[in-house]
Every structure is written in C-alpha cells, then in structure tokens.
Amino acid sequence: MTMADYDIIVIGGGPGGYTAAIRAAQLGLKAAVVEREHLGGICSNWGCIPTKAMLRSAEMLTHMQHADAFGIDLSGKAKPNIAAIVKRSRGIAERMNGGVGMLLKKNKVDVIWGQAKLTAPGTVEVGAPDKPACEPQAPAPKGVKSHGTYSADHVIIATGARPRVLPGLEPVGDRIWTYFEALKPEAAPKSLAIVGSGAIGVEFASFYAAMGTEVTVVEMVDRILPAEDAEVSAFMQKALEKRGIAFRTGTKIEGAELSKKGVTLSLARGDTLDVERVISAAGVVANTEGLGLEALGIALEQGLIPTTGAGATTVKGVYAIGDITGAPMLAHKAEHEAALCVEAIAGEAVHPMNKDRIPGCTYCDPQVASIGLTEAQAKEAGRTIKVGKFPFLANGKAIALGDDQGMAKVIFDAETGELIGAHLAGPEVTELIHGFATAMELESTEAEIIDTIYPHPTISEVMKEAVMAAYGRAVNI
Secondary structure, three states: OOOOOEEEEEEOOOHHHHHHHHHHHHOOOOEEEEEOOOOOHHHHHHOHHHHHHHHHHHHHHHHHHOHHHHOOOOOOOOOOOHHHHHHHHHHHHHHHHHHHHHHHHHOOOEEEEOEEEEEEOOEEEEEOOOOOOOOOOOOOOOOOEOOEEEEEEEEEEOOOEEEOOOOOOOOEOOOEEOHHHHOOOOOOOOEEEEEOOOHHHHHHHHHHHHOOOEEEEEOOOOOOOOOOOHHHHHHHHHHHHHOOOEEEOOOOEEEEEEOOOOEEEEEOOOOEEEEOEEEEOOOEEEOOOOOOHHHHOOOOEOOEOOOOOOOEOOOOOEEEOHHHHOOOOOHHHHHHHHHHHHHHHOOOOOOOOOHHHOOEEEOOOOEEEEEEOOHHHHHHOOOOEEEEEEEHHHOHHHHHHOOOOOEEEEEEEOOOOEEEEEEEEEOOHHHOHHHHHHHHHOOOEHHHHHHOOOOOOOOOHHHHHHHHHHOOOOOOO
16 A cells, blocks of 8 residues: 555645644644645734734824823824835734744744646645636745645645625625735725634724824624624724724625725615725625535535534545634634644544634734624523623723723622633733633533633733623622
8 A cells, every 4th residue: 555645735824724734744644735825814914913013003193193192292293104004014914924934944844836637535636726816926935846736645625715806896806805905005005995704804904094084984784893782882883983993884886886086885875885995894704616526515504614523524634624614714713723623633632622712813003803693692602691791991901001991890600600701802802812812612611700810900900800790799780
C-alpha cells in the first residue's frame, strides 16, 4: 500500500486552516496547507485585523478632536490623512501575513501554493488560481511547494467566505464597494450609503463617520445590529446617531443607478438616496466552488458543508471547518473547530463545541460584545429568567475616561442560576466579554460571579454589578 504524502492536508490558510495545520504538527502529524492567495485568510489580510487598524486611527482622531475636554490644548484641528491610515492598515496586514508564514515554518508545516481541488478522498490537485488576487497582495512565502497532485490520509476544507453580492449592487469601480474596496479608499467620500447594519456595516459606518463622511446605513429589518439583544440595538442606534450616522431601518433597496457624481439608490418606500459611494455589507457567502465536492458526493445544504461536531463530512477522511460550515462565521469559531477536528482525527477525546457559548464582537464606537441568548430568545425558549442591567454612567473608571455611555445586560435561568446570556455595549467591551464566556464554559451560577472579587476602578465592574442587579443586589445604582 502506497503511503500518503501527508497525514493531513488543509485547504485554506486562514485562521481555521493554519490553526488546524499547526495543531496537527503539535500532535506529531505531517501536515500541509494549500493556499491560493494570502496566508492568514480574509481575517488577517482584508477583515478582522486591517479593519481594527483603521478603527484605531478613527478612535485616535476622535480623542484628539476632543482633547480640550481632558485639559489638553492642541493647536489647530486634528484631521485625518486617509493615505497614511490605509498605509498603516495594509502594513499591519502584511505583518500578520508574514507572521502566519513564520508560524507554519516553525512547526514544519509545508505550504503548497495554488488552488486546490479534491479529485478523490485523500487526493488534492493543486493548480493555478481561477480568480485574481486582491491587491495589494503579499508575496508567496519562500520555499512553498508548487502545483501538483498530493495525497493525505485526511483532508480538512477551510476555505472561508467572501462578501455576499446583492443583485443590483455588484461592485463597480470606485462607486459600489465591498469591504475590499472600503479598506483602501483613495479619499474619504463626502457621502456614503452602507447596505446592511450587521457588524461589517456598522464598523465601516463608525470609521467613515469619524473621517467626516456623511453616512447613511440602510437596513432591511426594523432595527440595526439585528443579531444583538433588542435593547443593545436600540442603545447603539442612539449612540451612533449622536455621532452623525443616519439610519433607514425597515427599508429595502430596489435598485442602484450610477452617475458621474456617484450612486442613486431607489428605496422601497418610494424615495431615493443620492451618495458618492455605496458599501454593500450584507454579510458573506461560503467559498465552496471549485473544490470538487459534488463529484465526491458531498451535498451542500443552503450553500454550506454539513458536518458532525468534529468536522467530519459525509465522505470518510474529508472534513470541513470554519465559515463553510455555517454561522457564526467568526475567526475564533474556526480556530476552535480546527483544534477539535484535528484532535478527533488524532484520537484525542474532544469536548463538543457549544455554539451558544461563542462570543461575538463589533468594534464600532462604542463597541458591542455578546454571548449566549438574547432576552427574546430566552423567553421564546420557554425559560424563566432573571435579567440584570447596569449603565456605564455609574462606573467610576468609565467616568474618569470620559467614556461613560454604555450598558451591561445579563440573563440568568431563574430556576438554576445558569448564566445563559450576556450583552455589552460601551468602551472596550470586546475585551470584557471573555469573562462571561469563561463563566459560561465553567457553568458558573450567579453565586460564583458575585463571589469573585473584581478590581477597582475598572470597567469590568459593570459585569459584576449587572449580575448583582439581576438578583436585586446592585450597589452603585
């Protein structure tokens, strides 16, 4: 019997893909990653990281524009340099890309450069990509393996996702953008419409509003950030409106007409919206094309690859992780699935992933972070609940920072004391949500959280106060 070239071949070098390959190497398995465009995937190159770099620039600009409130005199008005902001963001993306390459090299994982197709279980044919790379593109790492046919005992598909293109809002030059174009503008447009008010849309709204752009967000459902708790959505709409962002909720776009000056959007309400640029931010769609799935006998379900809890597909030896397996389409979910999948392949005992315990974050200003059930979902599930809320304006550290607009909301099962949901809006809440994630994973009740000593003064105290509020014990309000 001919030995395979590898124990595991991973198709896709994003967060899920490179994590799977490195975990395989740690477990003594010979692994390779096939990548056609950029190590680190969308996350490091065109998503999570470069957007945060640009949002950090927006945050710094906002602080400088309000320096007088902190007793600091800055002569002249601080203003953005879009070219410099984009250059910094792209430089950080390149650094992350190179870092992934070094991690793979350190762990002795081979990188095969090109587009992969499964021609049989365990057989991967790698050839030239059938799509142009996003520019600017980091160069292929040194020492990559070339096109050819490779074999493995196990193949993990981790090809991620791309922007969803809505009919009539296809990317057009410098008029209609996806997040690719929005991350490398030559200048900030005077006016901008963003279609979709999920995490991507609201983050770009926050950035461009800080740059001085007149931003309007158009959302088909009746509230922004529709995946979040309704109270958080309402709070965030008011907070963002104070920053000059306009919202058209419950509004469907029926068409877009290009002009020399920009784009005219036809709205279902019968009116129009004239803007210089449009960002289509209506979510993402899985990259499942060209992989040879149909010939293998893997049938997609709503454009996604169905799997068991450890990533196994309906074909023995073929696995799938990350965005291509469905919501939530988040890098940290892909990374966790990667470890579980590889450990299961290696015969390790794995603890199943609970999707209700995956935190989600939106890095606008103010930030949003949540985990578990919303209040409405808990009630729909027939749970008897206790709800606690605490405002940031009663938190000493938030007041001292001059950033006291926010809220913390927690939801407990009234019968068991189980924490089943936590929802935060305010400064740096994306750095707090892991506390609730840990509590949920450890199956903590309100008693353990209340008995935990939180440092003072910190923003984290809003978490404990919200928990105490659920049980009538809040002190500072």
